[in-house]
Amino acid sequence: MLFLQNAATGQTGFQLDPLTIIMLVVLAAMIFFMFRSNKKRKAQAEELQTKMVPGAEVMTNFGLFGELREIDEERNEALLEIAPGTIVRVHRQTLARVVEDDAVVAEERVDDVGDADEPRDRA
Incomplete structure (x- = not known):
């Protein structure tokens, strides 16, 4: 039809x-x-x-901060110094970002704003 x-x-x-x-x-x-x-x-x-060059301050995906010491391209690994004399080996893909000085200053400002001594206005 x-x-x-x-x-x-x-x-x-x-x-x-x-x-x-x-x-x-x-x-x-x-x-x-x-x-x-x-x-x-x-x-x-x-x-x-x-x-991502040796000597750069980096952060991993799981929040570990450290200084990049070496990147091994063949084994896909990176060596991070997280404290003086303490070096950890992580997978290269876990390196999330390079920490720059501007980001540290911004974080300090946020910490200064949220002091517990001063009452916060919740209006």
Whole structure:
């Protein structure tokens, strides 16, 4: 019966209804943002690798801070000095970021604001 109705009206070809157009636009936007985020992530990874040099202060994924002593590319390991004379061996991919002096100063400011001696206003 549906076939007869279409044949009777003479509609042939593919029609683009508004819902189809909207779905195609959303799909195109998703693909665009996916490639954009991948590009940003790759740039951040390259920047991190250029900063990972022996002597840099680093933080691991699990929150361990230390000074990077050596990176072994073949074994995919890094040596961190977490205290004078204490060196730990970690997987290279656990190195999350390079700690810069600006971040330490910002953390100290946050600690100074939250002193327990001063009453906080909860308004």
